[in-house]
Amino acid sequence: MKKYTDSGKKDTRSGFGAGLTELGKTNPDVVALCADLTGSLKMDDFKANHPERFFQVGIAEANMMGIAAGMTIGGKIPFTGTFANFSTGRVYDQIRQSIAYSDKNVKICASHAGVTLGEDGATHQILEDIGLMKMLPGMTVINTCDYNQTKAATLAIAEHHGPVYLRFGRPKVANFTSEDQNFEIGKAVTLQQGNDVTIVATGHLVWEALQAAETLNDSGISAEVINIHTIKPLDDKAIIGSVKKTGCVVTAEEHNFLGGLGESVARVLAEQHPTPQEFVATQDTFGESGTPEQLMDKYGLNAEAIIKAVHKVIGRK
């Protein structure tokens, strides 16, 4: 079994900030827009190094999305930064018409996704954003799992032409993927080989899936763990290839089970290889205030919940 080590807890949003800082140096077309959350989004470095390419729009997310769309005309690559809630639901129509339908090369970078935003509570904890964004034709949807991967994804999306939704979070979490990884949009990463069950996880749940796999291994269950950082386009081939071997799947995400990764996987399986599936996700509910750990526990979004789902799905084979 492959061992993964946490090189020191870091927040994924800082990975985004580090990626943006690097893009500032390497890509003169990259511009950044922020709706009064520069510090929260870790965009301070970019702002300090490239004030002429940083645009503070104030608390006006709809305008930010429109400006970003317009900035692409003439070759700029805008990265917008605000919380996931204000990056999606609040501005859905602006994204739909001015960005997605108009095929504008805008990178919508969304921090504080899911319940791990913590104490601010449900008004700020969006659990519907993956669904909203993946339903838009032409939109690429990425949910990264740790600092290193978020940095790599930030660099990769600048090279990709077309609208992208990049989702990351607030809390400090294990940093376990390699620093020099090659981030390939739409390509799943198999972290653990296994034969009894496939765990397809995204975002903060990837580390939890690895922890679950270790525990399961101790009890004689061999779990294959796939990090599906790109939810759209989904790596159908990797998922089908794995479930053909294991015969069952657990999907794990910090998102509503309606509209999330789990549903995307279910569609692929229904079409190509019907397979028993369990969903580790929130169950059509809003979040609430609490610490990230408390909330992950209460809403069934951790290694323990994954293990329970694995036992259940294996029983359905």
Place this chain on the structure above:
Amino acid sequence: MPFVPLSECLIFGTEKTTLMPDLSYLEDLIVQVRRDILRQVHKVNSGHPGGSLGCTEFFVALYQVIMDRKDSFEMDGKGEDLFFLSNGHISPVFYSVLARSGYFPIEELNTFRLIDSRLQGHPTTHEGLPGIRVASGSLGQGISVAIGAAQTKKLNNDDHLIYALCGDGELQEGQNWEAIMYAAANEIDNLIVTVDRNGQQIDGPTDKVLPMGNLKAKFEAFGWTVIELDNGNDLKAVIEGLNTAKSETGKGKPVCVLMTTIMGNGVDFMMHTHDWHGKAPNDEQLEIGLAQNPETLGDY
């Protein structure tokens, strides 16, 4: 704001010298565009003739006289003036003027709103129609997009201008005011936003549906330079008004042209009412409308 006299107008396609546009040709074009509008919406029994007719002089002035634009279309639009239509439902006038300004074959107006057409009900980049740089239709988004394009012009050291048109009723959408505040705060002075003040919206006169108060005072309070263009259906007045607006660019403030127009202008039974906002004429009404605007440059 004093108007720039017509004798100082520029004509597209010529060097930037003082030239008098060929007004008789442009007046002929206006009549022909009106015919195009009526025929487009009549054929498919849908579309928005009222606002389109009201803005005919504006579009003809903009594309034939005011904008410094290239013959061929490239999305990035570097080295030329760009235009964004926010109130996308007046697509019939936009399509007609784009076609008659050389962006795509005039015959393509025949496909307006038909299946597989590039001329969608509301303008879009999605089908690759030359001349369109962003989709519009869901209201209130165009000024933001225009601001973004204007900021990219500045970043690219491109001293060309960005033009946008929005409806007056459209200003009820809150995003506009976010954009209006931002543009002044960021001294977006390469931007001219024209507001089509026809005073009408779907449910009736704007003053009855949701009065917007003193728009001039509002734009000025937000930090814009405001030019009032009282006769937006007089070609000469529109050219002068837009030239005045041009002369106000580069002074640290965005420029707004409050352009009063008559909805349905040029077709007597469509004028001064919101009834023709989104309704096509029947066969008989088409004949009357066309008779009031006899063919000039040739129908498609």
